[in-house]
Amino acid sequence: MGPRVNSAALAERLESVIGPRATIARGVLDQHGQSESYYRALPPDIVVYPETTQEVVEIVKLCAGANMPIVPFGAGTSLEGNASAVAGGVCIDFARMNKVLTVHDSDMNVVVQPGITRKQLNAELRGTGLFFPIDPGANASIGGMTSTRASGTMAVRYGTMKDNVMALEVVLADGRVIRTARRARKSAAGYDLTRLFVGAEGTLGVITEVALKLHPLPQAISAAVCSFDTLHNAVDTAISIIQAAIPVARVELLDDVMMRGINAYAKLGYREAPTLFFEFHGSESAVAEQAELAETIAAEHGGRGFAWAKAPEDRSRLWHARDNTLYAGLGLRPGARAVITDVCVPISRLAECLTETRRDADEHGFTAPIVGHVGDGNFHMLILVDPARLEEIDGAKALQARMVARAIAMDGTCTGEHGIGLGKIDYLTDELGDAVDVMRSIKTALDPHGLMNPGKIFAGAQK
Known part of the structure; x- marks a missing residue:
């Protein structure tokens, strides 16, 4: 593979394939270098907007001939810098391939x-x-x-x-x-x-x-909210519901810090304590039965005020608040950025992992709300930092490292759903050991010149 071709020259070649849907406009490049994560912006050299598979083929061939990295781009909502252009190159934005x-x-x-x-x-x-x-x-x-x-x-x-x-x-x-x-x-x-x-x-x-x-689509849907005095009781409730074979569709945990955030963000009035959000899908009778069993189990673990949201608009409001926990969390410290991380552990270790992580964040003085998909042992932490204070960012990274080490020691994973991206590269070998070398071999076999989204999953992936 020869030296990389000048980006302006490659842009001209790409324009011959897709016309004005190839751009080097600075504003567009900067937009594609950003994400929801706290990582610094890493923009590509060129952005292209293909409309067909054949256009993607031509783009990939031109990039291969020019020794130019290729970075696929979707909605830009990734949290581990997964679509950052670490080595520059061509960003393939799929906004026009959306059918x-x-x-x-x-x-x-x-x-x-x-x-x-x-x-x-x-x-x-x-x-x-x-x-x-x-x-x-x-x-x-x-x-x-x-x-x-x-x-x-x-x-x-x-x-x-x-x-x-x-x-x-x-x-x-x-x-x-x-x-x-x-x-x-x-x-x-x-x-x-x-x-x-x-x-x-x-x-x-x-x-x-x-x-x-x-x-x-389920015939009937019902949602509910229930608060608890401790994280442990909330997690035990979720585990008991799963072990009782109740086919709950969603069971989400928000800790007291996150509940304070969503109350302010979504103008809600829930108790600011560890809280479970439930949703049940099925027939009218099945949903009623599932909900009744879940309410009984919650009461056995000290659950308070099992509040129902049966009307579509009430459910929509409830889950809109849950879906916007990032912005609700950021509202707890205006001007802050969030170091967002997640882990996943076997559900039998979830309460222990969650409570130790909450204690760790509190002892180190971080505002760090937690939200978790507790039905499968996965939880997220938003560690709020002042982006201008390097000591805070370093402290947040250290907190994340301890959280990941804790999860791996419990036979869990460093990432439940965010991927490795830029942020979890250092933890992959800790988790999987020699299996990472097998991954590298597959990468080399399919992408021998390291042009496909370099710098992700493996350090130094581009030659």
Whole structure:
């Protein structure tokens, strides 16, 4: 591979393929270097907006010939710098590849382009009786959710992206286009390439189509809120509900700090104590039965005031508050940025991990609200820091390191759903050891020149 071609010269070549949908305008580049994370902006050299798989193929081939890195970009909502252009290069923005290609309602699946967001997809599915349940909170793109193996609030019932992606179309680093599977519900045909690309963060290829499982819209939905005196009691309630085989659709934990934040942000009046948000899906009778059992279990663990939200507008208000915990958390310290991190542990260790992490943050003087998908052992912490004070950022990173070490020691993971990106590279080997070398071998085999989203998952991934 020769030296990198000048970005202006490559931009001219790209314009010959996609016309004015290739740009080097500074404002556009800066926009694509930012994300929801606290990491400094790392803009690309060029941004392109393809409309077809064939255009992506031509872009990838031009980048390969110019030794130019390739960074796929969805909605820009990642939290670990997953789409930052560490080595510059060409950002492929999928905003124009945002269509539903085929709805197979009888098979309960759909084929989409990667730029469509989850809310757009569900809007397109209205009238089919089906929906796509993966809800990471942000209105993320399906391609980004696939690439980071996202999950979110309904994972306890419907699984994560790895459970709901059936097949992919991927453009490899040499321009080849592959399909990783067919739409059959199961297959034993060779290596599971679909799962290889789900969670690869664009480091192995560029996803251009996604086949997704869909689920029937529930006949009835009911939500509830219940507060507790301690984090331990709240987590024990969630675990008991799961172990009782109650098919709860969502069970979310917000600690007292986060409840203070959402009360102020969403103008709510909930008790500022550890709180569980529940949602139940099913038939009218099933939802009533599930809710009654959950309320009984909560009472056994000291739950207070099991408050129902049955009307759609009440549920919408409740989950809107939950989905905006980032902004609610930031409101607790105006002008601050959030060092956002997550871990996931076996649910039997969740209460211990959560309470120790809460104590650690408090002892070190951080305002650090916690929110968790406690049904599957996953929780997030927003560590609020003054971006101008390096000692605070260093302290937040140290707090994050202790949180991750605690989770790994409990046989958990350093990232439940944010991916590795820039922020968790140092922890991957701690968690998986020699398995990381196997990942590197796969990376080298599929991307020998290290052009696919370099600097993510592995340090020094670009040659």
